[in-house]
Amino acid sequence: MPFRDLSVYLGVVLLIRIGQTLLLAGTVRSKNAAGAAVRCVLDLAVVLLSLWAIGGIFVPKYEFGADGVGRTSWLAFSHVLGNDLGSSLSILPVLMIATIAPLGATAERVRLLPLLAFSALTGAVLLPALARIGLAFQGESVHTQFGLMIALMGGGAAALGLAWVAGARKGKFNRDLSVNFVPGHAVVYQFVGLLLLAAGFGAATWNGLHALLGLCSGALAGAAFGRFRFGKIDAGLLVAAAIGGLCAGGMAAVLEGGPANWLGNGGGASVLAGALAGCAVPWAVMVVETRLRLDDVAGFGVAYTVGGTIGTVLAALTRHTATVGSYFGAAAVDLAIWALAVVVFGGAAVVIGKFFAGRNQFRVTETVEYDGVDLSDLDVNAYPDFQQIMIKSHHLRQL
Numbered sequence: 001m002p003f004r005d006l007s008v009y010l011g012v013v014l015l016i017r018i019g020q021t022l023l024l025a026g027t028v029r030s031k032n033a034a035g036a037a038v039r040c041v042l043d044l045a046v047v048l049l050s051l052w053a054i055g056g057i058f059v060p061k062y063e064f065g066a067d068g069v070g071r072t073s074w075l076a077f078s079h080v081l082g083n084d085l086g087s088s089l090s091i092l093p094v095l096m097i098a099t100i101a102p103l104g105a106t107a108e109r110v111r112l113l114p115l116l117a118f119s120a121l122t123g124a125v126l127l128p129a130l131a132r133i134g135l136a137f138q139g140e141s142v143h144t145q146f147g148l149m150i151a152l153m154g155g156g157a158a159a160l161g162l163a164w165v166a167g168a169r170k171g172k173f174n175r176d177l178s179v180n181f182v183p184g185h186a187v188v189y190q191f192v193g194l195l196l197l198a199a200g201f202g203a204a205t206w207n208g209l210h211a212l213l214g215l216c217s218g219a220l221a222g223a224a225f226g227r228f229r230f231g232k233i234d235a236g237l238l239v240a241a242a243i244g245g246l247c248a249g250g251m252a253a254v255l256e257g258g259p260a261n262w263l264g265n266g267g268g269a270s271v272l273a274g275a276l277a278g279c280a281v282p283w284a285v286m287v288v289e290t291r292l293r294l295d296d297v298a299g300f301g302v303a304y305t306v307g308g309t310i311g312t313v314l315a316a317l318t319r320h321t322a323t324v325g326s327y328f329g330a331a332a333v334d335l336a337i338w339a340l341a342v343v344v345f346g347g348a349a350v351v352i353g354k355f356f357a358g359r360n361q362f363r364v365t366e367t368v369e370y371d372g373v374d375l376s377d378l379d380v381n382a383y384p385d386f387q388q389i390m391i392k393s394h395h396l397r398q399l
Helices: 006-027 030-053 085-089 093-103 114-138 145-166 185-205 208-230 233-254 269-291 300-319 326-360 366-371 373-378
Strands: 062-064 069-074
Touching: 006 030, 006 093, 006 185, 030 093, 030 114, 030 373, 093 114, 093 145, 093 185, 093 300, 114 145, 114 326, 145 233, 145 300, 145 326, 185 208, 185 233, 208 233, 208 269, 233 269, 233 300, 269 300, 300 326, 366 373
Parallel strands: none
Antiparallel strands: 062 069
């Protein structure tokens, strides 16, 4: 972990979820804002507890006997009160990065239980196990590049898979194949959330400065894309471009003490990757909506997938190795982990979605979607001035 003090580290990591919560709450419509925030909090609870109870099995821990010889412990929570808890929590940032994408992609139309089930599976098995597999291949710690690659590619694939099973929001697509723009209710929340997310991401991950460089170049490229394509800056696409740049910059960053690349260790690879992602992500968002007909509300799924892929490819192409064989060998390992994350996470998301959909427990009813999940899940009106005046509170309907 970048911080030796565990309490400071946890506080910094929490900035990631605070930023994600604000961003998602601002992206959805006002009648779903409170529900989106509650889901972000419950997702954090499920992810951390599943990591503590089960997922920590895959993170190296050691018990020392009376003879001073280290022995690996396979009981995840055996060190919950010990210093070794930090080795499990080093994977927490990438867990939160991965699980927010399905929440954002399925916002406003999917029930809470299927999303929490996938979050539990991710924290308990999917990401820790795949990170341990990457550890066996690359010999790096679970919070460095390959862990981030699994989080980005896995989270993006899961988000798009769940969005495909759920279908689009009512009124998103027309019969003539045109797409209706459904704006979020608070654009300022989106940008404040983006900055908080970037602060936590940059401070809690290795070479976070390079990731922030990717965000900056991605934001500028996204603004330029909007001006060129629409004649003005599109706020939603700018946020997606900045997230894509953050992901690409983090993936292309050179590890401290790790292999260098021919662009140098000064962040050149991250700036280039962020700029490429800043142009590619907005274009991909439009293609996913208009061609694939997928309704990724917050855009995390597309930003993770495109930005993570660009950063992975650029890092592989610019890697400096001693021999040609080791160059292609390292690239093959990157490609294998990339494909494994996409297949495992995407497949698991589709299976869970189909399982709950087959029992009519996946998507909310048309009435709930129209009224908003705030009333159905929480019985509150977070923004009453923006709600339909004919909607009554749930408990009043029982009278």
